[in-house]
Amino acid sequence: MKAPYSTISVKIINIDNKKLVGVEIELPNAPPLIILRGDKGFVMCGYLDIKVADKLGLVAARVTGVKSIDEMLEKEIVEVTSKASEHGILPGMKVRDIISKL
Secondary structure, three states: OOOOOOOEEEEEEEEOOEEEEEEEEEEOOEEEEEEEEOOOEEEEOOOOOHHHHHHOOOEEEEOOOOOOHHHHHHOEOOEEOHHHHHOOOOOOOEHHHHHHHO
16 A cells, blocks of 8 residues: 655765755655756746746746656756846756756
8 A cells, every 4th residue: 555645765866076855755646856056046846837936036947848867867948037048048958057057
């Protein structure tokens, strides 16, 4: 029998001497909720609302169709906040390529 709560995985990612924290939250009958957080900003999966992050003035980017932190690193960004674009993070860039900006 499966536990009635979600499994949460936390992973430290180290790319080019930049450390980030990745969080995967298992959801029932759906892909996980995934966030990759750096010192200045974060990348979110498709479940989360980029408009809210923009209103809060955050450096944030959004990707869709991911099932793991490792998969997120290889995805192209589909949306960014105004602050993210000020930091040189733009739609179409791969997450792995913007790590230094987070």
